[in-house]
Amino acid sequence: MSWLRALKDTARSGMTVTRTPLEPLVALRAAVGLAIVIGAGLTLLGPGAAASSAFGAFMAAIATFQQSWRPRPALALASGLTLAVSTFVGYLVGASQTGLFLLLLALWAFVAGLLWAAGPTAGIIASGNVAIMLVTVTLPTSVPQAAGHAAMIAAGGVVQALLIVLFPVRRWGAHRDALADALAAEADYARRLRHDPVAPFDPQPLMKARAAATVTVRQARRRPAELHGARGLAERIRPVLASLADPAVGAPAEGPARDRVRELLAAAAVVLDRAARAIRQGEPVRPPAPELAVLKAPDLPELLEGAPLRAARRLAALLDDVLETAEPGSGRTADPGEAMLRPTLPRMVPHVLKAVRAELRPGSPVLRHAVRVTVVACAGYLIGGALPFGHGYWAPMASVMVMRPDFSQTWSRAVARFGGTLVGVGVATAIVQVAQPGMYLSGFLAVVSAGLMYVLMRTGYAVAQTFVSAYVVFLLGMGGVRWDQTVPDRIALTLVGGILAMVGYALYPAWETPRLRTRLADWLAAVGRYAAAVLGQYADPAGARRADVREALLETRDARIAWQEALDRAEGEPVRHRGLSRAAADGAGDAVAALGRNAMLLEAHLPDRAHAPVPGAAELAEALRAATEAGARAVRERRVPEWDGVRILLADWNAPESGVLRGAAEQLLDSLDEVAEALRP
Structure with missing residues (x-):
C-alpha cells in the first residue's frame, strides 16, 4: 500500500463513527462522581483544587470504561492513586529544574510505553499518568500545595470507586x-x-x-x-x-x-x-x-x-x-x-515485570513504542515551551495520548484528535461567548461534556475527543481563564502534538508486515501440537492427559488471534509485503485453519479411557509434530515447507483396523499440502 493511500485510509478510520450499544446509566454514574468532586472542590477549596480533583475523577472514570475483566472499583483506585503519585513527583522534580523534569518525563514516558506489554488497560492508564504529570506540574506553587493537589486527585479516584460499589449498574x-x-x-x-x-x-x-x-x-x-x-x-x-x-x-x-x-x-x-x-x-x-x-x-x-x-x-x-x-x-x-x-492488582506486579522484561529485546514492537513515546514526549515538551503560546504542555500531551504500538491506531487517532479538538473547541467557544458562564455554570458545563464523552466513548475516538476538548475549555473557564487565551493555543499545539506522533512513527516504525511469516509459523506450529495432542489420546486413551488437548487448543487460538490481528494491522501499512503477499497470506491462513478444523473433528470423537489404543496413532502424532515444527522453521526462513515424514508414514501404513484414523491423517496431510502450495512462489 502506498503512503498516500495509507494516510487516506487511516484518516477515514479515525473519523469514523460506529454504532455501538450505549451504557447511559454507567456514564451518568461517572458524571455524577465528577460533579461531586468538582462541586466539593469549588465550594470548599476554590477552582484550582476543583480542577485538580476533576483530573483524578475524570481519568479514573475513563479507566473503568476500558476492556478489562477486573473489578471496576480496583481500576478507579489504581488510576487515581497512580495519577496522584505522578502529580506530586512531577512537581517536586519540575519545580527545581527544567532539565531534571525532562529526565523524569523521559523515564515516565518510557515506562508507560513498556507497560503496553501488560495489556491495553495498563498502557492507557500509564499514558494518562504521563499526561497528568505534564498538566498539573504547572498548577501548584509550593510543596504543600502539590501534596494537596495530589490528595485531591486521589480523592477523585476514590469517589468514583465508591460510587461503583454503592450504585452498581447491571452487576456482572x-x-x-x-x-x-x-x-x-x-x-x-x-x-x-x-x-x-x-x-x-x-x-x-x-x-x-x-x-x-x-x-x-x-x-x-x-x-x-x-x-x-x-x-x-x-x-x-x-x-x-x-x-x-x-x-x-x-x-x-x-x-x-x-x-x-x-x-x-x-x-x-x-x-x-x-x-x-x-x-x-x-x-x-x-x-x-x-x-x-x-x-x-x-x-x-x-x-x-x-x-x-x-x-x-x-x-x-x-x-x-x-x-x-x-x-x-x-x-x-x-x-x-x-x-x-486472576491475581489481585498487587500480585500482578511480578507478572507485569516479567512481561516487560520479555519485551526488552531488539526488534520488540513494545520496546520501539517506548523509545518512540519517550523521544516524542521530550521533543514535544521542548517545542511547546519554545512556541509563543501558553499551555505548551498540550503538544506532548496530545502526542502521548494518541501514540500506540501500531501504525494504524497512531495515525488514525492523531487525525481524530485534531478533528475532534477543532469541533469541540469551536462549539465550546461559541457557548462561552453566548452564555458568559461563571464559575459554577462552567463547572456544570464541564460535567455535561464529560458525561456525553462517557456515553459516546465507544462510538469513535473523534467523537470522544470532541467532548473532551469542550470539557477542557469549560474546566479552564471555571478558573477564570478566557476562551481567547486557550482556544488558539489548544488547536495549534494539538496539531503540533499529532504531527510529532505521526513523524515519530514514520521515522522509527514497528511494521507488522515483516513479522507476518513469524506469526504464521507460530500458528502452524501450535496447530501441529494440538493435532499431535489429539492423536496422543487415541494412542493411549487410558494414560493420556485430557488437559494436554485443552492447553494445546488454547495455544492454537492465541496464535490464530495473533495472526489475524497482525494481518489486519499489516493491511493498512505503507510497506511492501516482503515475501508474503496478501493472496499467499490468505491462502496459507485458510489452509492452517483447515488443519486445525480436521484436528478438531478428531477431538469430537476421542475414545474413552476403556478403549484400546488405536494402532499407528502414536507414530502419526510424533510425525505430525515433527513435520509442523520443521515446517514452521521453513516458513520463518522463507522456504516452502515439506511434509515428507507424514507422507512416508502414510505410504507405509499397515494398520487396516484403524481406517478412520488413516482417513483423518490423509485430510491433515491435504491441509498441510495446501499450506505449502499457498507459500510456493
Whole structure:
C-alpha cells in the first residue's frame, strides 16, 4: 500500500463513527462522581483544587470504561492513586529544574510505553499518568500545595470507586454478555453449518468468554451460579456441531440423513439462543419444546447411525446441561479453588515485570513504542515551551495520548484528535461567548461534556475527543481563564502534538508486515501440537492427559488471534509485503485453519479411557509434530515447507483396523499440502 493511500485510509478510520450499544446509566454514574468532586472542590477549596480533583475523577472514570475483566472499583483506585503519585513527583522534580523534569518525563514516558506489554488497560492508564504529570506540574506553587493537589486527585479516584460499589449498574453485566455472546456465536455456527458443512468458526467469542470467566478470589465467591459451567459446555459443543455436519465423519452430503442433520442443527441453534438470552438477562430459561423433542430423539426416523448418531446424542446431552446451567439459581456458586483465578492488582506486579522484561529485546514492537513515546514526549515538551503560546504542555500531551504500538491506531487517532479538538473547541467557544458562564455554570458545563464523552466513548475516538476538548475549555473557564487565551493555543499545539506522533512513527516504525511469516509459523506450529495432542489420546486413551488437548487448543487460538490481528494491522501499512503477499497470506491462513478444523473433528470423537489404543496413532502424532515444527522453521526462513515424514508414514501404513484414523491423517496431510502450495512462489 502506498503512503498516500495509507494516510487516506487511516484518516477515514479515525473519523469514523460506529454504532455501538450505549451504557447511559454507567456514564451518568461517572458524571455524577465528577460533579461531586468538582462541586466539593469549588465550594470548599476554590477552582484550582476543583480542577485538580476533576483530573483524578475524570481519568479514573475513563479507566473503568476500558476492556478489562477486573473489578471496576480496583481500576478507579489504581488510576487515581497512580495519577496522584505522578502529580506530586512531577512537581517536586519540575519545580527545581527544567532539565531534571525532562529526565523524569523521559523515564515516565518510557515506562508507560513498556507497560503496553501488560495489556491495553495498563498502557492507557500509564499514558494518562504521563499526561497528568505534564498538566498539573504547572498548577501548584509550593510543596504543600502539590501534596494537596495530589490528595485531591486521589480523592477523585476514590469517589468514583465508591460510587461503583454503592450504585452498581447491571452487576456482572459484562461477564453475562461475554458468555451469552459465546453461546449466540455457536447458535449462528449451527445455522451456517446447515448450508455449509465446513463453515468456519471464529473462536474470538469463546476466548472472550474464557477471559471473562477468569476472576479474582473475591469475584469467584460472589459470581452467579449460571455464569459457572456454561462456558465449558460451549467449548465442548463446538467440535460436536462440526463433526455432526461434516460429510467426512457425519451424514452424507445429500439425502434423508443430511436433512435430519439440518433439523438437529436448527434445533440446537434455537436452544443455544434461548440459553444465551436467559444468561444475558438473568431470567429463567424458556426451553423450546419442539426443538428439544427433535434433539432427544435424533434417531427418529431411523436415518442416522454410527458416528453421526453418536454425535447427535452427545449434542443433546450437552444442550441439556447448558439449559440446566443457564437457569438462575439452579446451580452452585463456583468454589474459589475450582475457578480460573486472576491475581489481585498487587500480585500482578511480578507478572507485569516479567512481561516487560520479555519485551526488552531488539526488534520488540513494545520496546520501539517506548523509545518512540519517550523521544516524542521530550521533543514535544521542548517545542511547546519554545512556541509563543501558553499551555505548551498540550503538544506532548496530545502526542502521548494518541501514540500506540501500531501504525494504524497512531495515525488514525492523531487525525481524530485534531478533528475532534477543532469541533469541540469551536462549539465550546461559541457557548462561552453566548452564555458568559461563571464559575459554577462552567463547572456544570464541564460535567455535561464529560458525561456525553462517557456515553459516546465507544462510538469513535473523534467523537470522544470532541467532548473532551469542550470539557477542557469549560474546566479552564471555571478558573477564570478566557476562551481567547486557550482556544488558539489548544488547536495549534494539538496539531503540533499529532504531527510529532505521526513523524515519530514514520521515522522509527514497528511494521507488522515483516513479522507476518513469524506469526504464521507460530500458528502452524501450535496447530501441529494440538493435532499431535489429539492423536496422543487415541494412542493411549487410558494414560493420556485430557488437559494436554485443552492447553494445546488454547495455544492454537492465541496464535490464530495473533495472526489475524497482525494481518489486519499489516493491511493498512505503507510497506511492501516482503515475501508474503496478501493472496499467499490468505491462502496459507485458510489452509492452517483447515488443519486445525480436521484436528478438531478428531477431538469430537476421542475414545474413552476403556478403549484400546488405536494402532499407528502414536507414530502419526510424533510425525505430525515433527513435520509442523520443521515446517514452521521453513516458513520463518522463507522456504516452502515439506511434509515428507507424514507422507512416508502414510505410504507405509499397515494398520487396516484403524481406517478412520488413516482417513483423518490423509485430510491433515491435504491441509498441510495446501499450506505449502499457498507459500510456493
